[in-house]
Amino acid sequence: MNPNPLKNLILLTGATGYVGGRLLKVLLEKSCRVRCMARKPEYLRAKLPPLVEVVAGDVGQPDSLGPALEGVQTAYYLVHSMNNNPDYEEADRRAGENFGRVAKAAGVQKIIYLGGLGSAGNLSPHLRSRQEVGQILRASGVPTVEFQASIIIGSGSFSFEMIRALVERLPVMVTPRWVQTLCQPIAINDVISYLSEALDKDFSQSRVFPIGGMKAVSYGNLMREYARQRGLRRFMIPVPFLTPRLSSLWLGLVTPVYAQVGRQLIEGLRYETVVDDPSALSVFSVRPLGVEEAIRQALRNEDNDFVQTRWSDAFSSNPTRTEASTYGNRIVDSRILHVDAPPDLAFVPIERIGGARGWYYANFLWRLRGFMDLWVGGVGMRRGRKNPEKLQAGDTVDFWRVEQVEPPRLLRLKAEMVLPGRAWLQFEVTPEGSGSLIRQTAIFDPSGLAGQLYWYLLYPIHHLIFNGMLRGLSQSILSGP
Numbered sequence: 488m489n490p491n492p493l494k495n496l497i498l499l500t501g502a503t504g505y506v507g508g509r510l511l512k513v514l515l516e517k518s519c520r521v522r523c524m525a526r527k528p529e530y531l532r533a534k535l536p537p538l539v540e541v542v543a544g545d546v547g548q549p550d551s552l553g554p555a556l557e558g559v560q561t562a563y564y565l566v567h568s569m570n571n572n573p574d575y576e577e578a579d580r581r582a583g584e585n586f587g588r589v590a591k592a593a594g595v596q597k598i599i600y601l602g603g604l605g606s607a608g609n610l611s612p613h614l615r616s617r618q619e620v621g622q623i624l625r626a627s628g629v630p631t632v633e634f635q636a637s638i639i640i641g642s643g644s645f646s647f648e649m650i651r652a653l654v655e656r657l658p659v660m661v662t663p664r665w666v667q668t669l670c671q672p673i674a675i676n677d678v679i680s681y682l683s684e685a686l687d688k689d690f691s692q693s694r695v696f697p698i699g700g701m702k703a704v705s706y707g708n709l710m711r712e713y714a715r716q717r718g719l720r721r722f723m724i725p726v727p728f729l730t731p732r733l734s735s736l737w738l739g740l741v742t743p744v745y746a747q748v749g750r751q752l753i754e755g756l757r758y759e760t761v762v763d764d765p766s767a768l769s770v771f772s773v774r775p776l777g778v779e780e781a782i783r784q785a786l787r788n789e790d791n792d793f794v795q796t797r798w799s800d801a802f803s804s805n806p807t808r809t810e811a812s813t814y815g816n817r818i819v820d821s822r823i824l825h826v827d828a829p830p831d832l833a834f835v836p837i838e839r840i841g842g843a844r845g846w847y848y849a850n851f852l853w854r855l856r857g858f859m860d861l862w863v864g865g866v867g868m869r870r871g872r873k874n875p876e877k878l879q880a881g882d883t884v885d886f887w888r889v890e891q892v893e894p895p896r897l898l899r900l901k902a903e904m905v906l907p908g909r910a911w912l913q914f915e916v917t918p919e920g921s922g923s924l925i926r927q928t929a930i931f932d933p934s935g936l937a938g939q940l941y942w943y944l945l946y947p948i949h950h951l952i953f954n955g956m957l958r959g960l961s962q963s964i965l966s967g968p
Contacts, residue, residue: 498524499511500524500565502523514686522555525543526544546583549589559590560596566582568582575616580623600631609759621633625693632688632690636673638709640674650710654721655935658720660721667705672699681696684773685771688771698762712782818930819929820928822957823925824927824957825922830916830917837916843875844875846952847955847956853952886904907937927953
């Protein structure tokens with residue numbers, strides 16, 4: 488272990504990315520001294536604690552790297568160009584050369600790099616480029632620790648979100664040959680553990696460590712396991728004639744992946760990405776999860792992150808009336824309204840919602856929804872609420888249950904009606920000038936295609952009800968108790 492991590496200045500590139508953002512959190516928990524490099528430092532600086540140093544730098548501009556690498560002992564290289572550059576191979580080649588050369592001149596003692604898994608001579612252009620960057624960094628003369636990973640399982644991971652979208656949206660999938668290809672997925676937490684532990688180990692020369700989960704699986708089995716854990720029945724019909732180009736266009740239609748990026752990924756899916764060198768297990772203490780537990784952990788962590796998230800933090804500081812976003816698989820619909828009342832008064836009618844008092848707008852539609860819920864075996868509206876004035880966690884409010892209540896700031900209700908998914912309704916109250924800002928947020932986690940159809944077919948009704956409810960709350964606040 489490093490006896491004094493405060494003396495080891497760390498440069499983290501890619502801190503705004505999927506892996507880098509999670510690694511930064513772990514490094515700060517270890518009390519490491521971290522400097523983050525970004526092309527737009529003002530954007531990153533606003534999101535980080537004051538003690539984290541943020542500097543301007545671009546791996547494509549070698550003159551910008553000297554100040555960023557000055558005094559650095561260990562540098563994490565977590566950047567690549569495939570997302571936004573059709574000529575990503577050449578761009579990544581130049582970036583690796585720039586970074587390695589300047590790091591050597593600055594006296595950097597170690598580079599830690601996350602690349603792609605695959606056997607040499609049997610690689611897609613994307614994976615070949617990732618491994619070429621590792622070779623360039625090692626050739627710089629700076630001892631480089633390269634981890635080579637296959638699919639990373641975690642909410643927000645590019646490959647995982649592609650698989651999620653396919654499984655969630657397609658009850659029947661016409662699948663090309665690549666679904667039978669073996670891969671060795673690894674959980675994001677295990678990747679972060681490898682990257683973090685490499686910081687504390689001394690390497691006098693460069694090393695390459697293929698890393699993966701406990702066992703290899705086919706992409707088809709990976710999709711089936713995700714479907715099983717989500718409670719979805721999915722049918723796969725294999726066909727031999729879907730070319731990488733056709734597959735990428737198909738992905739562009741049914742997933743959030745752009746067709747150009749999807750094509751590069753599909754090219755990679757034709758090649759096996761399995762660990763053929765287990766040395767990482769003897770050098771590091773990490774014991775990677777299997778596919779089943781990795782997916783379970785990803786879904787569970789997504790729930791925990793969701794519970795801890797203040798949705799107002801996800802939107803701009805100058806919000807419009809209605810905004811839409813997604814969080815993992817969740818659909819988020821958020822509306823705001825300013826009221827001329829302090830938070831303690833603005834929260835009163837929010838805490839009184841439901842039961843005999845109703846929902847401040849179109850109560851007949853709420854009763855109709857309750858009747859429909861009863862008809863399909865749900866709880867309906869008959870439970871009401873036991874205390875008409877106050878709420879506490881665990882209380883029932885018609886077909887909702889209080890998941891969290893923090894007067895005068897927050898009320899979150901979780902739906903217990905019969906739904907093709909899970910739903911929450913959240914109210915947040917924050918001070919704004921002499922009044923308050925009320926943010927009303929509906930969150931829906933659809934289960935498969937049925938859940939997607941449910942949300943979008945009923946969206947006009949939801950739009951009407953949620954807008955009316957927010958206006959009704961405002962009128963109740965202004966009219967007083």
